[in-house]
Amino acid sequence: MSFEYDIIVVGAGHAGCEAASAAARMGSKTLLITMDMNKIAQMSCNPAVGGIAKGQIVREIDALGGQMGIITDRTAIQFRMLNQGKGPAMWSPRSQSDRKQFIEEWVNVLSHTDNLYIWQDVVTSLIVKENKVCGVKTMLGIEMQAQSVILTNGTFLNGLMHCGKAKMAGGRTSEPASHGLTEQLTALGFTANRMKTGTPARIDKRSIDFSKLTEQKGDNTWHHFSYLPSVKRVLPQESCWITYTNPATHEVLHKGLPDSPLFNGQIQSIGPRYCPSIETKIVTFADKDAHQLFLEPEGVNSTEYYVNGFSSSLPWQIQLEAMKTVKGLENVIMYRPGYAIEYDFFDPTQLHHTLETKLIKNLFFAGQINGTTGYEEAAGQGLVAGVNAHINVHGGKPFTMGRDESYIGVLIDDLVTKGVDEPYRMFTSRAEYRILLRQDNADERLTQRSYKIGLANRERYDLLCKKQAKCADFIGYIQQTIVHKNEVNNWLEQVGSTPLRENCKISDLVLRPQVNITTLAEVLPELKARTEDLSDEYIESCEIQIKYAGYIKREKADAAKLQRLEQIRIPDTFDFDRIQSLSTEARQKLSRIRPKSIGEAQRIPGVSPNDISVLLVLMGR
Numbered sequence: 001m002s003f004e005y006d007i008i009v010v011g012a013g014h015a016g017c018e019a020a021s022a023a024a025r026m027g028s029k030t031l032l033i034t035m036d037m038n039k040i041a042q043m044s045c046n047p048a049v050g051g052i053a054k055g056q057i058v059r060e061i062d063a064l065g066g067q068m069g070i071i072t073d074r075t076a077i078q079f080r081m082l083n084q085g086k087g088p089a090m091w092s093p094r095s096q097s098d099r100k101q102f103i104e105e106w107v108n109v110l111s112h113t114d115n116l117y118i119w120q121d122v123v124t125s126l127i128v129k130e131n132k133v134c135g136v137k138t139m140l141g142i143e144m145q146a147q148s149v150i151l152t153n154g155t156f157l158n159g160l161m162h163c164g165k166a167k168m169a170g171g172r173t174s175e176p177a178s179h180g181l182t183e184q185l186t187a188l189g190f191t192a193n194r195m196k197t198g199t200p201a202r203i204d205k206r207s208i209d210f211s212k213l214t215e216q217k218g219d220n221t222w223h224h225f226s227y228l229p230s231v232k233r234v235l236p237q238e239s240c241w242i243t244y245t246n247p248a249t250h251e252v253l254h255k256g257l258p259d260s261p262l263f264n265g266q267i268q269s270i271g272p273r274y275c276p277s278i279e280t281k282i283v284t285f286a287d288k289d290a291h292q293l294f295l296e297p298e299g300v301n302s303t304e305y306y307v308n309g310f311s312s313s314l315p316w317q318i319q320l321e322a323m324k325t326v327k328g329l330e331n332v333i334m335y336r337p338g339y340a341i342e343y344d345f346f347d348p349t350q351l352h353h354t355l356e357t358k359l360i361k362n363l364f365f366a367g368q369i370n371g372t373t374g375y376e377e378a379a380g381q382g383l384v385a386g387v388n389a390h391i392n393v394h395g396g397k398p399f400t401m402g403r404d405e406s407y408i409g410v411l412i413d414d415l416v417t418k419g420v421d422e423p424y425r426m427f428t429s430r431a432e433y434r435i436l437l438r439q440d441n442a443d444e445r446l447t448q449r450s451y452k453i454g455l456a457n458r459e460r461y462d463l464l465c466k467k468q469a470k471c472a473d474f475i476g477y478i479q480q481t482i483v484h485k486n487e488v489n490n491w492l493e494q495v496g497s498t499p500l501r502e503n504c505k506i507s508d509l510v511l512r513p514q515v516n517i518t519t520l521a522e523v524l525p526e527l528k529a530r531t532e533d534l535s536d537e538y539i540e541s542c543e544i545q546i547k548y549a550g551y552i553k554r555e556k557a558d559a560a561k562l563q564r565l566e567q568i569r570i571p572d573t574f575d576f577d578r579i580q581s582l583s584t585e586a587r588q589k590l591s592r593i594r595p596k597s598i599g600e601a602q603r604i605p606g607v608s609p610n611d612i613s614v615l616l617v618l619m620g621r
Helices: 014-025 054-064 068-074 099-111 181-187 247-259 278-284 316-323 375-394 407-418 439-453 458-480 485-494 506-510 525-531 536-547 549-566 584-593 598-602 609-618
Strands: 004-010 030-034 048-050 076-082 092-097 116-120 123-129 132-138 143-151 160-163 166-169 192-204 214-216 240-244 292-297 304-311 334-336 339-346 363-365
Touching (some): 004 132, 004 375, 014 030, 014 099, 054 439, 068 099, 123 143, 123 181, 316 334, 458 506, 458 525, 458 536, 549 598
Parallel strands (some): 004 030
Antiparallel strands (some): 132 143, 192 334
16 A cells, blocks of 8 residues: 555545545545444435435436435435425435445445545544645554545534533544544634534334324335436335424423523534424424424334434433323334534635635535535535546546536535535525426436546436437427327316317427326327337426426526626636725625636625626626
């Protein structure tokens, strides 16, 4: 072993795994350093991937050639497509995974990736020379050389766990915290702060009375995360279960508030707004008598269940007493209580859109170190950091994605232009162009770009070309073929749609809300014959493109207007401080964040339309 690498990735969570995998597959000699090889890609919180907007991110990771979608499909024990009662821009895949097998699949992938090596150790400092990272030093006293380093430390930087009055140093239960890096980075000029997250108790399946709960089964459909047709769900499918807290539960929880680290001053940092602890819920929503809980299985061969909605750092006795008041949990047995964890993160406005730091060349941050929360947000950042670290080492144009190209692009742009004052979680509402950023078309948006830089392989590119050709041909047929009213009028009345007064094109029928291509094909033999040559995924994609063509066209036009502002570049040496016609707040924020374009400057909070007008004049527009 030489301990000399192109890229070193610190931390083997979801960001680190995607970063290391991407860099190595693009051709960089990559080292992944982790505290514990048995906890690679650990699902520290709930054993699930995807969800609102997060599912779109996973589809994008897959379209780019990442691994999360493949591994999630292979380890899925329940799959659901959320929001199908709404328009397709809101559809979001979500999957429960077998926690243990998820780790095993990731270990298998990493262990069989060329150019990728794994080392079990703790990184205590970086080797930095002339504002350029050159490697890392570890707890074992080893110096490892690298041309680029990616930090994906998760919740481990000075991690401190809380359960009631008990405080324990650690990055996760039974795992030590990491010390030294924050102190070194702040000495180098980085701004750091603290955040908080939490997790619920884990309980024994054998102590749950399922007869009192509402069963929630998964979808029995063709949907999945990966675009690769060879990737299938292979594990037995499990149900989740729904129950609720009640006034008795809340009474017990209120009793424990004086000993709650969140309310007695023990925890000073900010927690996630959109995933609050149960004690926060009963205070913030004091008028509510009940809060929904989901009991989620941890695996097909596990008796461990995750109590989604009951995150807590209250004393363990209060957690147990409160859960026993919940229907179905009267005899509950805990494997371990919930806890909160505080950890260091760094202001993400200190990053370029490539996720390289502005202060230290070839140093990248990805994941919770940037103030985000969630496996999916971390994995998306990790992939982008891995790609750009490889490009820094071997040459090439930086790889970034616009807000009209991907949710990952929205995520990173939000981080580096706006910063964070609470753990950042992705929602569909954060994307201006969510009709363009659907879960069904991530491959059409991203695979060709990824193939050109050498990440997505030829198989993915060929699949994309096949899909585009087949869909274009099928849509052309639907838009050109006339259907006679006598063929469909009886059927239209049966489905509650107005009969035709005259013949029309098939596409005109597909536009109706009561009509879809699959059911219409049952009464039109030629259409049915053509659909038999298409996969369900292709048919769904074609139908969305037809039904929402007007909305898609309008959003593309809006995105084009934004793109014009992105093309107006701001020189790196531009002195914002000397422009007195800019507001004081704008001068301060523009000088600190250093936007590369007018479009980026426009999205910085505190930069007004008048400030943008001034910049446009100064840039010669």
